[in-house]
Structure formats: structure tokens, C-alpha cells
Amino acid sequence: MNITERIQRLKQEKDAVILAHYYVRPEIQEIADYIGDSFYLSKTAVGLKEQTIVFCGVSFMGESTKILNPEKTVLMPDLAADCPMAHMADEEEIKRLKCTYEDLAVVCYINSTAKLKQYSDVCVTSANAVKIVKALPNKNIYFIPDRNLAHFVAEQVPEKNFIFNEGYCPVHEKMQLHEIQKAKEEHPQAEILTHPECPEGIRNISDYIGSTSGILKHAAESDRQEFIICTENGVRYELKKQNPGKTFYFTETEPVCEGMKLITLEKIAHVLETGENEVQVPEELIRESVKPLQNMLRLAK
Numbered sequence: 431m432n433i434t435e436r437i438q439r440l441k442q443e444k445d446a447v448i449l450a451h452y453y454v455r456p457e458i459q460e461i462a463d464y465i466g467d468s469f470y471l472s473k474t475a476v477g478l479k480e481q482t483i484v485f486c487g488v489s490f491m492g493e494s495t496k497i498l499n500p501e502k503t504v505l506m507p508d509l510a511a512d513c514p515m516a517h518m519a520d521e522e523e524i525k526r527l528k529c530t531y532e533d534l535a536v537v538c539y540i541n542s543t544a545k546l547k548q549y550s551d552v553c554v555t556s557a558n559a560v561k562i563v564k565a566l567p568n569k570n571i572y573f574i575p576d577r578n579l580a581h582f583v584a585e586q587v588p589e590k591n592f593i594f595n596e597g598y599c600p601v602h603e604k605m606q607l608h609e610i611q612k613a614k615e616e617h618p619q620a621e622i623l624t625h626p627e628c629p630e631g632i633r634n635i636s637d638y639i640g641s642t643s644g645i646l647k648h649a650a651e652s653d654r655q656e657f658i659i660c661t662e663n664g665v666r667y668e669l670k671k672q673n674p675g676k677t678f679y680f681t682e683t684e685p686v687c688e689g690m691k692l693i694t695l696e697k698i699a700h701v702l703e704t705g706e707n708e709v710q711v712p713e714e715l716i717r718e719s720v721k722p723l724q725n726m727l728r729l730a731k
């Protein structure tokens with residue numbers, strides 16, 4: 431029995447389902463029951479019939495899944511798969527700003543720890559941040575942890591006052607403008623499709639800015655044949671699968687999320703077999719951090 435067959439058998443035995451983000455390795459995307467961006471995965475995780483959810487992604491994703499589904503067993507193939515940005519905000523600063531600004535909404539990118547979510551009013555993902563911020567009655571918005579997504583949203587919601595935090599995604603932050611410009615010179619017909627976690631200089635030369643699923647949708651619907659993709663390289667697999675006739679270029683320095691790439695088929699089989707790496711969130715933290723996640727699901731409808 432090969433590893434894929436072993437995982438399929440274990441899934442049935444353990445009443446388990448596999449969710450995966452587009453940034454994980456192609457062979458994981460191949461065996462996942464549900465694959466998507468952060469918003470799709472958080473919606474999908476609610477109401478699944480299986481008792482066990484194996485989350486192939488980074489820790490804040492497994493944690494959010496547990497918070498939204500406390501009665502389920504959530505397993506992470508590798509507990510070391512973390513997102514550095516998820517820790518880049520400060521609870522004390524949130525408390526200070528809440529005292530300073532009357533009418534402050536703390537808007538928390540889902541790429542954050544449960545500890546940060548518990549002090550937040552609403553979560554967002556890159557797919558729904560603009561819509562949700564526009565829908566809030568509050569004028570003052572403290573957007574954590576990502577400064578790049580915050581600035582992207584602020585540009586589109588000029589009627590609100592944004593307070594920025596200095597967090598960032600190391601993968602998107604490190605992308606080099608000159609490498610993208612070089613790719614554009616070599617492929618002048620190519621459209622530049624960019625994730626909003628990228629810095630302003632890259633966003634400014636882009637033809638489209640959107641979440642991972644937004645990039646996929648745009649590439650499928652565009653009549654162009656070539657695209658320069660400014661996001662993590664795992665998305666290449668789905669782009670090619672959906673558009674076999676189109677060509678996708680990434681920057682010369684491949685954008686790789688180390689946490690996402692820690693997930694392997696062997697680790698999935700191992701956690702299914704042993705029940706190891708179960709996500710644990712204290713009850714009180716679940717009670718506090720579920721509110722902004724539920725607010726996101728309601729406001730994004």
C-alpha cells in the first residue's frame with residue numbers, strides 16, 4: 431500500500447477529513463478533500479460531518495479551526511508550522527489604543543494568534559477585508575498585524591481613519607521589485623497579479639491585487655496568456671491545473687513559506703495513525719476569540 435492509499439484508509443477508519451491551503455506542497459494539494467485560501471477554509475471547516483479535521487497549513491489556521499469547531503478533533507501534521515506574522519502585534523498596545531480612541535474597531539487579520547484575536551472586534555482575510563471594514567460602523571480602525579494588507583484596505587476605504595501596526599509576512603515582504611520589473615521586461619504581455627501582503631512598491635505596478643483565490647479567479651477569467659505571480663509559489667500548482675494553456679512566472683528568488691512546506695504526506699499519515707499533534711486551545715480563550723471569527727463569517731456573507 432502506498433502512502434496515498436494509507437492516508438485514504440486512515441481517513442475512513444478515523445472519520446477524518448483533510449483541509450489544505452494553496453501554499454502547501456503539490457502532493458498534499460492532490461490528496462486534500464478541500465483546498466483553498468484562508469477565507470474558504472475557515473468557512474468550509476464549519477459544519478463538516480467528519481469528527482476529525484487534519485489541517486494542512488500553519489498553526490493559526492489549525493487554531494482558528496479548533497476555535498470555530500471546539501467539539502472536533504483538529505490535528506496538525508507538524509506543530510512547528512507557524513506563521514511569523516501571526517505574532518507581530520502587541521496585546522498591551524491594543525488595550526492602550528482602545529482607551530485612547532473612542533469608537534475603535536480592532537480589525538484582526540486571521541493570520542494571528544488566538545491571544546490577539548481575543549482582544550479584537552472582527553477578523554478578516556485578504557479575500558474579505560475591504561468588504562468587512564466598509565461594513566463596520568466605526569470610524570477608527572486599528573488593523574493588526576499586517577501593515578501591507580492594512581495599507582491596501584485603507585487606500586480603498588478612505589473615509590475611515592486607520593491606525594497601522596508594523597507586522598508583515600516575511601515571504602511577501604522579501605519579494606524584490608527589481609525581479610518583478612525584470613520579469614515584466616522579459617514578458618511585456620504578462621499581467622502582474624499580486625497578493626495584498628506585498629509591499630506598496632509591488633502593489634503599485636500590479637494589474638490585479640487580491641487574495642490567493644482572487645489571483646486564481648483573475649488568471650482563469652483574463653484573456654491574457656502570461657502572468658507574473660507575486661505570491662507564495664505553492665499556488666503555481668492550482669494555477670497550472672486550472673489553466674493548462676497559460677504561462678505563469680514567479681520571481682527569480684522563489685517566494686517560499688517555510689511553515690507551509692513543513693507538511694508532508696508522511697506527517698499526515700502519522701497524525702492520523704497516532705492522534706498526535708492535536709490542537710489545544712483553553713476553553714476561556716475559545717470563548718473570547720470565537721467572537722471576531724464569527725463576526726467575520728457573518729459580515730462577509
Ligand code: 13P
Pocket residue numbers: 466467468469513541555556557599627641642643
Ligand atoms: P490568503 O489565503 O487569504 O490568500 O492569505 C495568504 C496567506 O498568507 C495565508 O497565510
Ligand code: SF4
Pocket residue numbers: 453488512513514515516541599600601602627662687688689690
Ligand atoms: Fe504567514 Fe506569510 Fe506564510 Fe502566509 S505566507 S503563512 S502570511 S509567513
